[in-house]
Amino acid sequence: MHRAIALYSGGLDSLLSVIIVKSLGIDIVALNFFTGFTKPIDDKDKYYAEKFGFHIKQLDIREKFLPILKNPKKGYGKNLNPCIDCKILMLKESKNLMKEYKASFIVTGEVLWQRPMTQKKDIIFYIEKEADLKGLILRPLSAKLLPPTKPELEGIVNRELLYDFWGRGRKKQLSLCKKFGIDDIPQAAGGCLLTDPQFCKKVKDLLFYDQLTIEQVELLKIGKHFRLSEKCKIIVGRNEEENKILSGRKDLPLIYPLDFKGPFLIISGEYSEENLEKACKIAVYYSKRQKVPMVIKKEGREIVKEYSAMEEKEIVKYRI
Numbered sequence: 616m617h618r619a620i621a622l623y624s625g626g627l628d629s630l631l632s633v634i635i636v637k638s639l640g641i642d643i644v645a646l647n648f649f650t651g652f653t654k655p656i657d658d659k660d661k662y663y664a665e666k667f668g669f670h671i672k673q674l675d676i677r678e679k680f681l682p683i684l685k686n687p688k689k690g691y692g693k694n695l696n697p698c699i700d701c702k703i704l705m706l707k708e709s710k711n712l713m714k715e716y717k718a719s720f721i722v723t724g725e726v727l728w729q730r731p732m733t734q735k736k737d738i739i740f741y742i743e744k745e746a747d748l749k750g751l752i753l754r755p756l757s758a759k760l761l762p763p764t765k766p767e768l769e770g771i772v773n774r775e776l777l778y779d780f781w782g783r784g785r786k787k788q789l790s791l792c793k794k795f796g797i798d799d800i801p802q803a804a805g806g807c808l809l810t811d812p813q814f815c816k817k818v819k820d821l822l823f824y825d826q827l828t829i830e831q832v833e834l835l836k837i838g839k840h841f842r843l844s845e846k847c848k849i850i851v852g853r854n855e856e857e858n859k860i861l862s863g864r865k866d867l868p869l870i871y872p873l874d875f876k877g878p879f880l881i882i883s884g885e886y887s888e889e890n891l892e893k894a895c896k897i898a899v900y901y902s903k904r905q906k907v908p909m910v911i912k913k914e915g916r917e918i919v920k921e922y923s924a925m926e927e928k929e930i931v932k933y934r935i
């Protein structure tokens with residue numbers, strides 16, 4: 616049996632591409648590349664892998680992705696998404712694994728002209744060349760609009776059974792969902808946080824202060840973020856679940872209201888007494904009270920002190 620590696624984001628197009636190639640009798644190893652901003656594999660992905668009989672594997676490429684995000688050779692898309700360089704990285708990583716997985720080609724869910732940055736013909740070919748995979752990337756959804764690839768020329772894949780989708784419309788994909796019995800239809804895209812303008816504000820802040828690390832990126836995924844100084848940030852929990860996560864960070868100073876349910880807050884980076892006071896006042900503001908005794912847990916000690924709320928006009932100065 617022939618085998619291919621598929622780039623699998625968990626979005627609809629990547630799932631359909633995997634299923635199409637699998638239905639042609641080719642074994643698939645679906646690789647989900649975790650950049651720190653992409654959606655990790657979840658139960659839904661595992662369900663589809665089992666239902667359609669493909670292997671699924673998550674690969675952590677955060678260490679390699681962060682330098683690209685800081686300085687993408689081909690720039691950013693509409694937000695902070697360095698898609699061209701990111702695609703090249705994922706394809707290079709896939710190429711390196713072809714031998715290990717005994718795969719003879721690579722499958723992607725790309726649809727011609729669907730996304731302006733990476734899915735124009737010239738860009739597709741540029742990415743393919745940079746990844747040194749000329750003729751080895753099969754795009755089942757748009758294959759009939761592209762030159763035949765090696766697996767098609769060698770008769771491993773029947774070109775007639777592939778598709779000619781293009782553009783942003785989703786109708787054709789949805790009819791394929793019916794055909795293949797995809798009941799719970801995944802999101803159109805894989806859900807990369809670097810395409811979310813609100814999230815990107817927080818990433819831009821880290822880039823500006825040269826503080827973009829794997830740990831800082833993970834912290835961006837919870838709470839409201841405030842920058843108090845060049846080296847000091849605070850994160851305020853927005854709900855009980857986030858408060859619980861923040862209170863689990865034993866390595867960072869924690870602030871929370873004494874005796875009643877309210878926001879938890881952690882301090883990240885170096886902080887002064889002035890910053891500590893500001894952090895407490897911001898926590899009081901989000902507790903929706905005027906004055907609150909706050910517990911400050913730091914360096915193995917606990918202090919309780921009463922603070923009044925910071926004024927809203929001052930808070931906005933610190934909000935990222």
Ligand code: SF4
Pocket residue numbers: 650653696697698699701702807808809810
């Ligand atoms: S959307 Fe995100 S994960 Fe997808 S190619 Fe662009 S940067 Fe990479």
